[in-house]
Amino acid sequence: MRTFLGTLLTLAILGFGGATTYLAINERELVFHPAERAVAAPPAALALRERSVAYPSGDGTTLRAWVVPGTGPDSVGYWMLICHGNYGNIGYGDRPAFYASARDLGLNLLAFDYRGFGESEGSPEEQGLYADA
Known part of the structure; x- marks a missing residue:
């Protein structure tokens, strides 16, 4: 025993x-599941009028984002920061449709890809994602 x-x-x-x-x-x-690096749905397909921007993270890694201006007179002061989570990228799945809905409510949006996701440089890691957000 x-x-x-x-x-x-x-x-x-x-x-x-x-x-x-x-x-x-x-x-x-x-x-981390960055899926495909390419953006799945081009924002032009939903007439988002987005502007693609690139900016450096704190450690110099270049991150990519979309700025989607809201529609309507109230869109000047209200912004929504989109942090998409641990899967996909800013154009993955139904995210662009969500951006269009938020835009139609008068919200301005900044949707960015963490390092290693979408068109952003680098590879995903926990501390890097904290720095990116």
């Missing part, structure tokens, strides 16, 4: 160690 428990404990420790090692080695691929 003692041998069985010792073997079971050893296997549990080895399994935990193996799983921890796997997660530590593959953390970046498991957390």
Whole structure:
């Protein structure tokens, strides 16, 4: 009985160690999913009237963004910063349709790609994403 428990404990420790090692080695691929680097939906298709801009992050990495001006008289003072999360890029999926809806409500938008996403330079990493936002 003692041998069985010792073997079971050893296997549990080895399994935990193996799983921890796997997660530590593959953390970046498991957390960040930049998908395709190219922008999936061109904003011109939704008549967003966007302006593409490039600006340096704190460490000099060039980030890309879209500035989408709102429509209507109230659009002068209201801005929305779009931080898209850990998957895709600023033109991925239904994001441009969301931008169009927000624009129609009179909101100005700044939607940017984190480093390693879309057309921004660099590779995704936790500290870099904090610096980008």
